[in-house]
Amino acid sequence: MSNTVHKGDLQIAANLYHLVQDEILPGTGIEAEAFWAGFGRLVHELAPLNRALLQRRDQLQAELDEWYQSHPERPWSQVEYQAFLERTGYLVPEGDDFTIGTSNVDDEIARVAGPQLVVPVSNARFALNAANARWGSLYDALYGTDAIDEQHGCERSGAFNPLRAGRVIEWTQSLLDQSVPLAAGSHASVSAYRVVESNGQRRLEALLSNGDCTGLQQPEQFAGVGGEQDDIILLRHHDLHIELHIDREHTIGQLSPAGVKDVVLESALSTIQDCEDSVAAVDADDKVGVYRNWLGLMKGDLSETFTKNGRQHTRTLAPDRSYRDPDGNPFILPGRSLLLVRNVGHLMTTDAILDNQGNEIPEGIMDGVITSLCALHDLQSGQPRNSRCGSVYIVKPKMHGPEEVAFTNRLFDRVEDLLGLARHTLKVGVMDEERRTTVNLKECIRAVKDRLVFINTGFLDRTGDEIHTSMAAGPVMPKEWNKDQPWLNAYEDGNLDIGLACGLQGKAQVGKGMWAKPDEMAQMLATKQVHPLAGASCAWVPSPTAATLHATHYHQVSVPVRQQQLRQRERARLEEVLTPPLLATSLSVEQVQAELDNNAQGLLGYVVRWVDQGVGCSKVLDISGTGLMEDRATLRISSQLLANWLQHGVCTQEQLMETLQRMAAVVDVQNAADPAYRPMAPGFDGPAFQAACDLVFHGAEQPNGYTEPVLHARRRQRKAMDAVR
Ligand SMILES: CC(=O)SCCNC(=O)CCNC(=O)[C@H](O)C(C)(C)COP(=O)(O)OP(=O)(O)OC[C@H]1O[C@@H](n2cnc3c(N)ncnc32)[C@H](O)[C@@H]1OP(=O)(O)O
Ligand SMILES: O=CC(=O)O
Ligand SMILES: [Mg+2]
Numbered sequence: 189m190s191n192t193v194h195k196g197d198l199q200i201a202a203n204l205y206h207l208v209q210d211e212i213l214p215g216t217g218i219e220a221e222a223f224w225a226g227f228g229r230l231v232h233e234l235a236p237l238n239r240a241l242l243q244r245r246d247q248l249q250a251e252l253d254e255w256y257q258s259h260p261e262r263p264w265s266q267v268e269y270q271a272f273l274e275r276t277g278y279l280v281p282e283g284d285d286f287t288i289g290t291s292n293v294d295d296e297i298a299r300v301a302g303p304q305l306v307v308p309v310s311n312a313r314f315a316l317n318a319a320n321a322r323w324g325s326l327y328d329a330l331y332g333t334d335a336i337d338e339q340h341g342c343e344r345s346g347a348f349n350p351l352r353a354g355r356v357i358e359w360t361q362s363l364l365d366q367s368v369p370l371a372a373g374s375h376a377s378v379s380a381y382r383v384v385e386s387n388g389q390r391r392l393e394a395l396l397s398n399g400d401c402t403g404l405q406q407p408e409q410f411a412g413v414g415g416e417q418d419d420i421i422l423l424r425h426h427d428l429h430i431e432l433h434i435d436r437e438h439t440i441g442q443l444s445p446a447g448v449k450d451v452v453l454e455s456a457l458s459t460i461q462d463c464e465d466s467v468a469a470v471d472a473d474d475k476v477g478v479y480r481n482w483l484g485l486m487k488g489d490l491s492e493t494f495t496k497n498g499r500q501h502t503r504t505l506a507p508d509r510s511y512r513d514p515d516g517n518p519f520i521l522p523g524r525s526l527l528l529v530r531n532v533g534h535l536m537t538t539d540a541i542l543d544n545q546g547n548e549i550p551e552g553i554m555d556g557v558i559t560s561l562c563a564l565h566d567l568q569s570g571q572p573r574n575s576r577c578g579s580v581y582i583v584k585p586k587m588h589g590p591e592e593v594a595f596t597n598r599l600f601d602r603v604e605d606l607l608g609l610a611r612h613t614l615k616v617g618v619m620d621e622e623r624r625t626t627v628n629l630k631e632c633i634r635a636v637k638d639r640l641v642f643i644n645t646g647f648l649d650r651t652g653d654e655i656h657t658s659m660a661a662g663p664v665m666p667k668e669w670n671k672d673q674p675w676l677n678a679y680e681d682g683n684l685d686i687g688l689a690c691g692l693q694g695k696a697q698v699g700k701g702m703w704a705k706p707d708e709m710a711q712m713l714a715t716k717q718v719h720p721l722a723g724a725s726c727a728w729v730p731s732p733t734a735a736t737l738h739a740t741h742y743h744q745v746s747v748p749v750r751q752q753q754l755r756q757r758e759r760a761r762l763e764e765v766l767t768p769p770l771l772a773t774s775l776s777v778e779q780v781q782a783e784l785d786n787n788a789q790g791l792l793g794y795v796v797r798w799v800d801q802g803v804g805c806s807k808v809l810d811i812s813g814t815g816l817m818e819d820r821a822t823l824r825i826s827s828q829l830l831a832n833w834l835q836h837g838v839c840t841q842e843q844l845m846e847t848l849q850r851m852a853a854v855v856d857v858q859n860a861a862d863p864a865y866r867p868m869a870p871g872f873d874g875p876a877f878q879a880a881c882d883l884v885f886h887g888a889e890q891p892n893g894y895t896e897p898v899l900h901a902r903r904r905q906r907k908a909m910d911a912v913r
Pocket of ligand 2 (some may be wrong): 618647649702821
């Protein structure tokens with residue numbers, strides 16, 4: 189590493205050192221020399237343990253491979269299989285019942301159910317937008333997406349379409365009728381909302397078009413008024429707020445007799461600012477960008493200036509929102525989503541910091557220390573702050589089993605000691621996205637029982653790990669088939685069953701996964717209520733618009749009630765979780781080719797932007813033309829599936845190479861309008877195409893099927909090539 193600074197037994201890239209020294213440490217009360225010395229001690233204590241955990245992963249995988257090869261019968265005996273898993277320590281004994289003891293958890297996590305947005309923190313414009321996505325216009329979300337169909341003159345294109353706006357208003361009125369119903373009549377018949385006073389208390393009155401006057405069926409749902417002229421009516425349902433914006437002069441306000449120009453929903457209650465799978469950060473420069481944005485969010489001063497539709501915008505963090513309650517007392521609600529930060533997992537090392545032997549340190553350790561250090565600014569700030577309860581929320585991905593979770597707990601203990609934080613100030617969200625965590629979930633929770641704030645089914649990584657774990661067992665099903673497989677359902681159900689049994693209700697989130705079709709909002713509206721119905725207190729969405737639409741599901745379903753109902757059922761069966769999605773039927777030549785084409789197209793479309801442009805999350809067309817959110821987890825699935833089919837002769841090497849080359853040309857055409865894009869065809873010799881080949885042809889050898897090692901190496905190669913140009 190050129191240009192480094194030696195501190196506390198560590199060799200730190202100069203740009204990272206200066207970020208910490210000049211921008212992060214000042215104002216935290218932490219003394220620089222003590223910080224670096226303590227950081228050095230922490231690294232030298234924990235890095236060897238981290239390395240040992242990775243060796244254990246490899247050892248267990250080798251034992252699994254060997255078992256599958258020596259047990260060729262299909263289906264195999266589940267009794268024998270489980271006995272083997274217990275013998276190797278893959279399955280650990282389950283201990284006594286217990287409940288988590290996490291305290292100081294903000295309501296957005298502990299108590300109120302709602303959408304959870306995820307955003308690459310490396311992109312300041314998106315990261316700010318996400319932080320501000322606590323509130324979203326339902327009218328805009330419905331009007332601007334396919335949530336309202338375009339038939340019968342309701343097209344989205346062109347100038348403002350009053351017919352379409354009418355449909356938006358009807359849809360919204362029906363939501364209001366379900367969630368904040370009137371004592372008589374419908375919100376569609378309201379000609380005026382009025383706040384009236386009787387006995388010193390104000391209540392909401394609705395004047396109907398037939399001249400009748402009514403109120404809310406549950407008057408306590410009226411939470412207050414806001415706006416300069418009390419022109420915002422604040423309602424509350426399932427602890428989620430709804431604002432009715434009244435303006436009879438406004439073009440939209442004129443479309444309804446009550447003059448409602450907008451309905452704004454409390455939307456992304458929480459947001460994960462992601463340093464992991466949606467981010468391409470391969471060196472100290474990139475990590476500095478990631479940390480600086482997180483720092484800005486924690487200090488509250490992040491801003492970004494950009495041009496959109498020919499106009500310059502400067503985006504900053506939204507302020508809190510002010511209202512007066514029915515007694516006339518002023519109060520505020522948070523203007524921003526509660527922010528969590530997703531660190532990287534235990535796998536990768538980074539040359540941004542070297543230890544006293546010149547080894548790269550584990551990137552997850554660096555993330556743990558530096559993202560927590562940044563968060564001191566929030567803990568020590570006045571209002572408004574991120575965590576009103578004084579906690580720091582860190583999401584830890586890709587952990588395999590209880591020992592790895594216990595390691596994270598130890599890391600967080602050490603970081604708290606280093607930063608002078610009270611024990612368990614650092615909270616952890618455990619991604620249940622590796623098979624060894626799923627099958628030992630209760631023990632994983634126990635390992636962080638006093639700092640746990642969520643368990644979330646990351647079904648995308650989990651699918652990739654499912655394929656990799658059983659790579660040697662046989663060919664797997666096409667990826668879409670997994671949706672109906674017993675393993676997936678048992679995994680999803682089991683997560684909730686165990687979460688509730690461990691007392692997460694009221695203290696922590698039980699979360700569900702990402703809606704990965706960012707443009708298919710009608711489909712999301714029609715289907716994603718399955719998450720609150722399944723008892724999830726949050727579920728992931730890819731954009732602020734999706735957050736606003738998904739918020740409507742939490743008005744339709746009461747999550748606490750669902751959780752009470754579901755906790756009575758029998759726990760999901762381990763045998764089902766342990767039944768891999770192996771292909772039991774033979775596929776036609778056309779089915780095989782279609783699956784190869786689809787996976788290759790998605791893989792290449794994602795990888796080319798990652799390697800050549802450093803974009804960690806992209807919308808990529810699948811073979812049917814649907815834009816899909818692709819990140820490293822979806823890449824893990826497609827690359828592992830192709831590697832699996834290659835290994836088991838479902839396709840040949842030549843066929844796969846032909847597919848990759850043909851699809852590279854398709855992806856080139858799809859990106860033709862991007863001036864920064866470098867075509868892969870006809871040479872197929874750039875680092876992006878090479879990365880795709882590595883991921884597929886060497887996919888079976890990748891640790892747990894992860895894509896990071898290949899992506900990082902090829903992105904660094906691209907950066908080096910660009911540097912000498
Ligand atoms: C398996 C897992 O780990 S899932 C977790 C990782 N995934 C994510 O984090 C998903 C993040 N989402 C995204 O990056 C994007 O939504 C994509 C790539 C899926 C689609 O992006 P694009 O096609 O560029 O978005 P699109 O053009 O539709 O919209 C862009 C606008 O939406 C906003 N936007 C889109 N996604 C987000 C987001 N996640 N958070 C905040 N704002 C967002 C942008 O700020 C932009 O608005 P602006 O112009 O006012 O700034
Ligand atoms: O991180 C989420 C996933 O699905 O993987
Ligand atoms: Mg994941």
